[in-house]
Each structure stands twice: as structure tokens, then as C-alpha cells.
Amino acid sequence: MSDAVYSVLVIDRDVGVAADFERAVLGLPVAVLGAGDRAEGIRFYSEFLPQMVLMDSEFDDGEVPLHDLFGEPSALEVVLMTDRWTETAALAAVARGASDLLAKPLDPSKVRQLVSGLIAQAETRRHTQELDNELLEVYQFQGMVSRSPRMLEVFSRVRRVAPFFQTLLLTGPTGTGKELIARALHNLSPRSHEKFVVGNCSALTETLMESQLFGHVKGAFTGAIHDQAGLFEYADHGTLFLDEIGELSLAAQAKLLRILQSQELQRVGSPATRTIDVHVIAATNRDVRELASKGKFREDLFYRLSMIEIQLPPLADRKEDLPLLQRHFLQYFSTKYGKELNGISRRAQILLTRHSWPGNVRELENVIGNACMMAQGKVVCDMDLPEAIRLQTASPHRDTGFMTFEEVRSRHLEYVLKLVDGNKARAAEVLGVSRATIYGMLARRIRQVVQRDNPST
Ligand SMILES: Nc1ncnc2c1ncn2[C@@H]1O[C@H](COP(=O)(O)OP(=O)(O)OP(=O)(O)O)[C@@H](O)[C@H]1O
Ligand SMILES: [Mg+2]
CATH class of the missing domain: 1.10.8.60 (Helicase, Ruva Protein; domain 3)
Known part of the structure; x- marks a missing residue:
């Protein structure tokens, strides 16, 4: 199998079939391996991981999905063969995930054509994968990857403001990468060799949150048994990332504003001030502008923070x-x-x-x-x-938002199939149509989905 680029496992009681197949693909870069029954086929499969399995349909019980037998057909092509070929049988095979159903005895030119096509597809896939890997390297930025114009603009802003910012607001829905961007800002700033400290403003109680951020002195509240520095002091000369800034209490907001304006900090319970030099990146997934307009967030603090604002777009x-x-x-x-x-x-x-x-x-x-x-x-x-x-529900029509009849039909079919555990005969009975109709719909559905979502194939 060493020089071959495409390996095929032929499963048939008759060893002559593998030999016929091998003759049909002579000259193509194909290695052929034969197995005499399903059990042996499965064993060989897991050992050699061929790219294509050609199996007599007598070994397909119609129950276990072909996927589950050999993995996924888009990575592995499963082709069935039968000596009782009909169009209905061919559709049924496709609906079960097979790439094709061939009639026996094998027609050498048809086999050759099929295999050449599959080899070409595999080549394209391999090539696309290589391209993807190259793109991945090109579109890296500080541990993040993206190629969308909006994110590339974000990366560019990060590069431009990182050397200069003192405070900055990062907004965007949950999970869009705010913390990664904050780290990138720090890493590209002149303070990169200093600390990057993360503080979360949604700490349980107000006292705890303030003490976490600004520190406290002994006796400031029950349980404050000694003086304690807060995150601001800990991050002195570095960058403090304040996550969920929208949750900060109004009292803490006043303290924060004071630090930003005068670089002075007071620990909780102490009138003494300390000078502090911290760059602050605040982040939120809430609409702080709206919170400010409702009086839940100090407007002066909002303006101060949002002088530089970077918005991260949702993945959708x-x-x-x-x-x-x-x-x-x-x-x-x-x-x-x-x-x-x-x-x-x-x-x-x-x-x-x-x-x-x-x-x-x-x-x-x-x-x-x-x-x-x-x-x-x-x-x-x-x-x-x-x-x-x-098990996602239907994707509505792009322009009108409505499902087409075809979509409703095939969704309903999927629903019924699920109810009857995939038993197509039973589904046909329930829906009052023939089994051939069901197979036809399934095959059409597969083609439509592949075409719609993958127009290039
Ligand atoms: N562009 C990206 N490339 C690679 N990984 C990313 C990218 N964006 C986000 N991630 C990853 O997604 C996860 C969420 O990112 P992050 O914690 O920065 O989001 P967030 O905006 O801070 O979310 P939240 O608002 O819930 O705190 C992280 O594990 C992060 O590594
Ligand atoms: Mg976060």
C-alpha cells in the first residue's frame, strides 16, 4: 500500500470481486484490500482506514447507519454493490449515506470513472485543507484567528491604540473575545513586561467587590482582620482588566473615576490616599450607554472610559x-x-x-x-x-423568512422519521406515501442541503 494515495476495501463473499475491481482500476493510484464478510471488513477497516469501502449490499442490514459502521461518508466513501439493481434500491442506498450503488457484475468502465471521480474529490479536499492551514497562519493575531473585515479592523485598532491608551472600553456579547483583546492590548503596550491583572466587577457583595478592587484596612468591615491591598495596587505600573464593568456599584464607580482622573486610590475604610499608576481596560457585554441614560451607570465615568471604545461583533x-x-x-x-x-x-x-x-x-x-x-x-x-x-429546526427562506413547501415537507419527514426511529417503511405508512417516495425525498433533501450550503460542490 506504500505508494498508493487512495486505498479501497472491497467486502464481498466472492474474492473474485476484489480482483475484478483491482483490474478495473489498473494504472490509477489505488491500493485494494479484500475482506470476505462484514466482520472481517470492519476489522480491516479499523486497521487500514481506507478512503473508500466497496461492500456487497447483503452486508448492509438497513438498520445500523452506514456512518456508524465505517465513520462518516464525506471522509470515507461507502459504495454498495448488488446483483438486483433498481432505481429505488439506489436511492435507498444514497439515503443511507452511500455514495452510490453499483450493479454486479461490476462494469469496469463505470468503476474506473467512479474511482477517478472520488480520487479527484479527495485531492480537492486535501488541497483545501492545506489552504486552510496556510490561511490559519496568515490570519493569526495575538493568539486569535479571524479573517472577517470587522475583526481585522479590530486587530488594526488594537495595534494602533496599544502604545498610547490609558483607559479603554471593550464592548461585545459574551464569548466574543474581549479578554483576549485586552491581553493583546497589554502585550502590545509599553507595559507588556509589567503585570496584566484581571478583576471581575460582579463579585458577590458590594463590600467584597470594593475591597477586591481597592483593598481595605483592618476593621473596615466584619472580617477585615488586617490591611489588604486590592487589585489596583497589585497591578501598579501594569494593566488592570475590569470585566463586567456594568455590574460595578455606583459607589465603586465614583472611586474608579477618581483613580482614572487623579491617579489616587483610597482603600476601603481609610481616608488616606495613595498614588497609583494603572492602565484600565474595562469590558462589558451590557449596553453601558443605556445603563448610563437610566442613571445606573455614571455618565462621567462612561464618557471617560469610552473615549476609546472597541466593539467586538457577534460570531453570527x-x-x-x-x-x-x-x-x-x-x-x-x-x-x-x-x-x-x-x-x-x-x-x-x-x-x-x-x-x-x-x-x-x-x-x-x-x-x-x-x-x-x-x-x-x-x-x-x-x-x-x-x-x-x-437537530436544528428549519432555516427559513433567506428573503421572506418563510419556509418553502419543500422545506416543510422534508422537515415533517425528518420529524416523523425521528418518531419512528428511522424506520422508513413505518414512516411511509404514517405519511400515506410509498417507500420509494420517502427515499426520493431523502435523496433530494441531501442534494439540496449540500448544494445550498456548499454551492461550489
Ligand atoms: N478570535 C478568536 N480566536 C481564537 N479564540 C478565540 C477568539 N475569540 C475568542 N476566543 C476564545 O473564546 C473564548 C471566549 O473568549 P473571551 O473569554 O475573551 O470572551 P469574552 O468576550 O471575554 O466573554 P465574556 O463576556 O463571557 O467574559 C476563549 O476561550 C478565547 O480563547
Ligand atoms: Mg470575559
Whole structure:
């Protein structure tokens, strides 16, 4: 198998079939391995991880999904063969995830054509993957990756303000990377060799929060048994990242404003002032402008902080980042878990693109992390994704927001299939149509989804 680039496992009781296949692909860069039954096929599969499996349909019980038998068809092509070929049988095979159903005895020219096509596709995939890896390197910024114009603009602003800012406001929904941007600002500032300290303003009680930030003196409150410095003093000469600034109490806001204006700090319970030199990056996922207009946030502090404001866009507004981020997290987690994952199947990518990502990059990171943990082969496939992403409801029509009849039909079919555990005969009965209609709809659905979400294929 050494020089071959494309390996095929042929599973058939008749060893002659593997030999016929081998003759048909003579001259193509293909290595062929034969197995006599399903059990042997599965064993060989896990040992040699071929790119294509050609299996007699007698070994497909129609129950266990082909995915589960061999992994995912977009990484692995499963082709079935039968000596009773019909169009309905071919549609059923496709609906079960097979790439094709070939009639036996094998037609050498058809086999050759099929395999050449699959080799070309595999080449394209490999090439795309290489390009993705190159892009990943190009679009790195301080541990972040992005290629969306809005994020590239954010990176550019970070580069420009990092050498000069004293206070700065970072806004954006949860999980969009505010903390990473804050670290980047610090790393690119003249203070990079000083401390970067993180303070969270949503500490439990007001007293605790103030003491955490500004420190306290002995006896300032019950439990204050000795003097204690706060984060501001700890971060002296460095940068303090104040997360969830919208949660800061009004009293603490007054103290913060004073520090920003006069660089003077008072520990809780003490009238004494200390001079302090801290650059402050405040972050929030709330609309501080609105809080300010409602009197819940000091307007003077808001203006002071927002003289330089950097807004991070939600992931849903920069879906062009998804492939890059997916690859970034895939690399990270496959190293972390000691796996050799090298891609995400096309079906899985389609599902990931459809999701709305309310938890933004953090949610994506968690999803890919879990999927990498679940993945059994070299590729993360749709079954490795959490249910919330696999079982998404219909995507409405782009322009009108309505589903088309076709969409409603196929969604309803999916729903019924789920209720009857995937039993197509039963689904046909429930829906009052023939089984062939069901297979036809499923095949159409697969083609539509692939075309819609992947127009280039
Ligand atoms: N562009 C990016 N590239 C790579 N990883 C990213 C990117 N943006 C965010 N992350 C990762 O996503 C996760 C969330 O990022 P971060 O903690 O900075 O978000 P946040 O905006 O501070 O969220 P919250 O408002 O919930 O505190 C982190 O693990 C971070 O490493
Ligand atoms: Mg954060």
C-alpha cells in the first residue's frame, strides 16, 4: 500500500470481486484490500482506514447507519454493490449515506470513472485543507484567528491604540473575545513586561467587590482582620482588566473615576490616599450607554472610559470566520487529547454554519472541544456534535423568512422519521406515501442541503 494515495476495501463473499475491481482500476493510484464478510471488513477497516469501502449490499442490514459502521461518508466513501439493481434500491442506498450503488457484475468502465471521480474529490479536499492551514497562519493575531473585515479592523485598532491608551472600553456579547483583546492590548503596550491583572466587577457583595478592587484596612468591615491591598495596587505600573464593568456599584464607580482622573486610590475604610499608576481596560457585554441614560451607570465615568471604545461583533455577524476558527480549535484540541484529527466532515460543517452561535466563539470552542473528544476516526463528523446543533429546526427562506413547501415537507419527514426511529417503511405508512417516495425525498433533501450550503460542490 506504500505508494498508493487512495486505498479501497472491497467486502464481498466472492474474492473474485476484489480482483475484478483491482483490474478495473489498473494504472490509477489505488491500493485494494479484500475482506470476505462484514466482520472481517470492519476489522480491516479499523486497521487500514481506507478512503473508500466497496461492500456487497447483503452486508448492509438497513438498520445500523452506514456512518456508524465505517465513520462518516464525506471522509470515507461507502459504495454498495448488488446483483438486483433498481432505481429505488439506489436511492435507498444514497439515503443511507452511500455514495452510490453499483450493479454486479461490476462494469469496469463505470468503476474506473467512479474511482477517478472520488480520487479527484479527495485531492480537492486535501488541497483545501492545506489552504486552510496556510490561511490559519496568515490570519493569526495575538493568539486569535479571524479573517472577517470587522475583526481585522479590530486587530488594526488594537495595534494602533496599544502604545498610547490609558483607559479603554471593550464592548461585545459574551464569548466574543474581549479578554483576549485586552491581553493583546497589554502585550502590545509599553507595559507588556509589567503585570496584566484581571478583576471581575460582579463579585458577590458590594463590600467584597470594593475591597477586591481597592483593598481595605483592618476593621473596615466584619472580617477585615488586617490591611489588604486590592487589585489596583497589585497591578501598579501594569494593566488592570475590569470585566463586567456594568455590574460595578455606583459607589465603586465614583472611586474608579477618581483613580482614572487623579491617579489616587483610597482603600476601603481609610481616608488616606495613595498614588497609583494603572492602565484600565474595562469590558462589558451590557449596553453601558443605556445603563448610563437610566442613571445606573455614571455618565462621567462612561464618557471617560469610552473615549476609546472597541466593539467586538457577534460570531453570527462574521460567519466567514467559522472555518478558520473551527480549524484553529480542531488543531488545539487534537493536540490536547493526543488525537490525529485532520478535518471536519462536510455534513458537520453545514450544521455548524447553520447554527446561530448565541454563545459566540466560546460556544464554538466548547462544541469543537467536545466533538474532538467524541471523534473516533480522523475526522470530526456530524454525530460528534451536540444534539442542539444536530437537530436544528428549519432555516427559513433567506428573503421572506418563510419556509418553502419543500422545506416543510422534508422537515415533517425528518420529524416523523425521528418518531419512528428511522424506520422508513413505518414512516411511509404514517405519511400515506410509498417507500420509494420517502427515499426520493431523502435523496433530494441531501442534494439540496449540500448544494445550498456548499454551492461550489
Ligand atoms: N478570535 C478568536 N480566536 C481564537 N479564540 C478565540 C477568539 N475569540 C475568542 N476566543 C476564545 O473564546 C473564548 C471566549 O473568549 P473571551 O473569554 O475573551 O470572551 P469574552 O468576550 O471575554 O466573554 P465574556 O463576556 O463571557 O467574559 C476563549 O476561550 C478565547 O480563547
Ligand atoms: Mg470575559
